[in-house]
Amino acid sequence: MRVSIAGAGLGGLCLAQGLRGAGIDVDVYERDPAITARFQGYRLMLSPVGYEALQGCLPQRWHPLLDAIVGDAYGAGLILDSQLNQVGQLGPGRTGIVIDRHVLRHLLLTGLTVHTGAALTGYDVLDDGKVETRFAHGGSATADLLVGADGVTSAVRAVLSPQTTPTDTGVRFVIGRTPLTERFAGLSWAAGSKIAGDGGNLLLGAMRFRTPPMEAAQELAPEVTLPDVRDYVRWAMVLPSGGSLGATTPQEAALSRMEGWHPDLQALVEQADPDNSTLLSIRVVEPRERWAPGPVTLLGDAIHATSPTGGNGANTALRDADLLRRCLIEAAEGRQDLLGAVGDYERQMFGYGAEAVQHSLDALPAIISKPVSA
Ligand SMILES: Cc1cc2nc3c(=O)[nH]c(=O)nc-3n(C[C@H](O)[C@H](O)[C@H](O)COP(=O)(O)OP(=O)(O)OC[C@H]3O[C@@H](n4cnc5c(N)ncnc54)[C@H](O)[C@@H]3O)c2cc1C
Numbered sequence: 001m002r003v004s005i006a007g008a009g010l011g012g013l014c015l016a017q018g019l020r021g022a023g024i025d026v027d028v029y030e031r032d033p034a035i036t037a038r039f040q041g042y043r044l045m046l047s048p049v050g051y052e053a054l055q056g057c058l059p060q061r062w063h064p065l066l067d068a069i070v071g072d073a074y075g076a077g078l079i080l081d082s083q084l085n086q087v088g089q090l091g092p093g094r095t096g097i098v099i100d101r102h103v104l105r106h107l108l109l110t111g112l113t114v115h116t117g118a119a120l121t122g123y124d125v126l127d128d129g130k131v132e133t134r135f136a137h138g139g140s141a142t143a144d145l146l147v148g149a150d151g152v153t154s155a156v157r158a159v160l161s162p163q164t165t166p167t168d169t170g171v172r173f174v175i176g177r178t179p180l181t182e183r184f185a186g187l188s189w190a191a192g193s194k195i196a197g198d199g200g201n202l203l204l205g206a207m208r209f210r211t212p213p214m215e216a217a218q219e220l221a222p223e224v225t226l227p228d229v230r231d232y233v234r235w236a237m238v239l240p241s242g243g244s245l246g247a248t249t250p251q252e253a254a255l256s257r258m259e260g261w262h263p264d265l266q267a268l269v270e271q272a273d274p275d276n277s278t279l280l281s282i283r284v285v286e287p288r289e290r291w292a293p294g295p296v297t298l299l300g301d302a303i304h305a306t307s308p309t310g311g312n313g314a315n316t317a318l319r320d321a322d323l324l325r326r327c328l329i330e331a332a333e334g335r336q337d338l339l340g341a342v343g344d345y346e347r348q349m350f351g352y353g354a355e356a357v358q359h360s361l362d363a364l365p366a367i368i369s370k371p372v373s374a
Pocket residue numbers: 006007008009010011012029030031032042043044045046118119120121149150151152153154155175280299300301302306308311312313314315316317
């Protein structure tokens with residue numbers, strides 16, 4: 001069996017690792033000209049389901065490394081004013097595991113060949129049931145199964161399920177990261193909280209690695225090369241509906257909304273790494289109508305993109321990858337035919353994928369609204 005995966009994001013790479021481990025031939029095609037072509041360095045909260053799915057797709061010998069490069073998160077879940085006084089409660093305090101997306105992608109890339117600069121533009125199902133994928137550079141590739149793991153603007157989805165389109169929530173985030181110096185360690189108690197100021201809401205979260213990733217890899221799995229990333233604070237400024245940056249950088253736009261805020265908060269945004277600050281538009285994709293199982297399927301944000309306020313988009317993409325891996329192993333080992341395996345995957349994925357999107361939308365108002373007293 002040969003599988004083509006469009007998209008070297010978290011879901012596509014996780015599936016590719018899982019198939020590689022099972023001895024199934026897999027090729028990954030990525031639109032970006034290089035793997036590190038753009039900012040992908042924010043912190044992700046992993047649920048037990050997402051973490052288990054990730055482990056399921058990775059070789060067992062890397063599990064100790066994975067365990068070493070995550071962080072332990074605690075979120076107080078407070079609502080604070082711009083001077084850091086508590087004015088409300090966002091939700092219950094939250095504990096969990098966090099991982100840096102940039103580091104995770106490096107781990108997931110290990111041992112895989114990714115064809116970069118390969119933007120999928122369309123595909124054809126051939127008479128023999130295989131699928132031929134076409135790329136913007138003029139080339140093509142044939143496989144038994146094409147998996148569209150190509151994110152919220154999926155080109156695979158545009159052909160397979162053209163009626164499924166992203167919805168723009170109108171919410172914009174400026175997201176950035178700042179080295180976790182001694183000064184900002186003092187803000188740790190406010191992690192997982194919302195700071196509701198006049199100019200916008202600021203969300204804070206700390207990424208403290210259990211072990212620095214580069215050193216952990218050298219010690220625990222020398223065949224893996226991980227970047228030299230140190231602890232940081234991830235902050236996200238929620239802009240009012242439809243907010244745009246104008247001529248300013250993302251960092252300047254966030255700062256311009258923080259006049260008179262607590263000096264530690266202003267310094268946090270001032271001292272952010274400019275290469276790792278960006279504006280994000282929050283769009284969702286809701287999985288509604290199923291198609292008849294065939295040699296093309298979708299995974300991750302391509303079919304169920306969530307708002308980051310749910311903290312479950314990556315977890316759901318990893319869950320898809322692990323489920324599809326297990327279904328395809330059934331087919332590869334002759335216990336199921338390929339279309340039956342794809343149908344089993346899609347039936348389960350549509351159910352929990354729709355729930356994940358709804359959960360993230362339910363969590364959105366609390367993040368964008370201001371408390372009555374602020
Ligand atoms: C700020 C922020 C914070 C988040 N925090 C969390 C969190 O705490 N927990 C959580 O679970 N989730 C979180 N998420 C969501 C999570 O990042 C996504 O759900 C997850 O990355 C989806 O993975 P994916 O593989 O489906 O898509 P992506 O990671 O978006 O990957 C898609 C890939 O496909 C490529 N591509 C696109 N078009 C083509 C094409 N035509 N041909 C080939 N390749 C193509 C893209 O370049 C990209 O590399 C967060 C998201 C954001 C923005």
